[in-house]
Amino acid sequence: MKKKLLVFLLIGVLVFSMAGCGNNAEKPKSDIKVAMVTDEGGVHDQSFNQSAWEGLKKAEKDFGIKVSYVESQQDADFAPNFETLLDAGNDLIWGIGYKLSDALLDAATNNPDQLYAIVDFSYGDKTPDNVVGVVFKAEQSSFLVGYIAGKMTETNKVGFVGGTAGDVIWGFDYGFQAGVQYAAKELGKEIEILNQYAESFSDVSKGKAIATQMYQQGADIIFHASGDTGNGVIEAAKEQDKWAIGVDRDQNYLAPDNVLTSAMKRVDVGVYNVVKDLVEDNFPGGQTVVYGLEEGAVGIAPTSDKHVPKEILEEVKELEKKIIDGEIEVPYNEETFKEFMKTL
The missing domain is CATH 3.40.50.2300 (Response regulator)
Structure with a gap:
């Protein structure tokens, strides 16, 4: 009887330990934060900034993540806006548009543990491991x-x-x-x-x-x-x-x-898909994702x-x-x- 009780206790401890390890290893989706920095067109430009935001909002709805944005009024705003979103504890930070490429690369180089993504720009074979580029034909x-x-x-x-x-x-x-x-x-x-x-x-x-x-x-x-x-x-x-x-x-x-x-x-499609990869722990860091007619984008x-x-x-x-x-x-x-x- 004592041996059976000991076995049950050991099993209980093992199950509890495994559950605890699983919770620590996988971040709850509701805690994932993704944000974007617009170019000077702003999030209501009726164009690619707005489309990117629509992609994030769809990801928020489908995956239960938290999304936000900051708008740039001029090129000089790019770097401080990236810093703001870094300080806010975002898991992935987007730069919307090729004009943000230099500021995003600087941010990614200085913060190698932070994930970044950029629309309309590729760093080619020099893409840092913590960055993904999304371009369209x-x-x-x-x-x-x-x-x-x-x-x-x-x-x-x-x-x-x-x-x-x-x-x-x-x-x-x-x-x-x-x-x-x-x-x-x-x-x-x-x-x-x-x-x-x-x-x-x-x-x-x-x-x-x-x-x-x-x-x-x-x-x-x-x-x-x-x-x-x-x-x-x-x-x-x-x-x-x-x-x-x-x-x-x-x-x-x-x-x-x-x-x-x-x-x-379809900037929204590109943004959504990269966020989906992030949520599924398949972030394509160091790569450029290309979308065209064949991909329906x-x-x-x-x-x-x-x-x-x-x-x-x-x-x-x-x-x-x-x-x-x-x-x-x-x-x-x-x-x-x-x-x-x-x-x-």
Whole structure:
């Protein structure tokens, strides 16, 4: 009897010890904290910052984690904002946009035990183990909306308004130009593309001024890739009763009668998936995750069928397959655009 009692006591101690070890090893999901630093566009930019926040909010709902953000008013805010979120005890800190790349790398280097992630930037083979980059083949969705613009322009003149020049926005720019020229080749005509950068992702009035001038010069469709600045482009489209093409999110709701389509870049999907990996203890540190058409993270907006004819949407589906299969290699900068033009 005494031996049986001793066995039961030992089993009880063992079970209790194992349970205690499990609780210490695995952090409860409700205690996981994830935060993000926006660029100067802010979390309500109707574009990629807002999309990133939507991804975090979905993760909060699905996984029971805690999420937050701090907004940057200027580039000088990036470093102190990262420091603020570090002091707040976040498990993962995001930088939204390539403009935060230097500040995030400094923070990650100085705090090797802290996890970081960045949207729209890759450190390549120099990516620290505590950092993951998330990039998108935005040139692919830009090509598709460029094709739509080329097929639907009535003036044979379209426009592109960029935010700040650089690798990320060049992808939108040259992808769009390639799509327009692909359509022009099919139609056997020439289409002029007006092009200007606002050098800002937050200057709504400048976006409006640039777009208004383009419309007055004869453009009837303008694609923007300029964050909050693009809201000015859409305002101009409404005032001039012309077409605008949105970016990152489906922006038709901003001007239902004037936003023709949008080049979707699902930042929310990228952010959500990395947080999911974190929760499941599979954080892809030291890597760059790439999203494109094949992953369903870029494409045209769901509301495109409101204004784009069915036959053109069918052609877009065929183009998507050709891009995924590698039959069409969409350019993402000036050099690759020149090579692409040789194939037409």
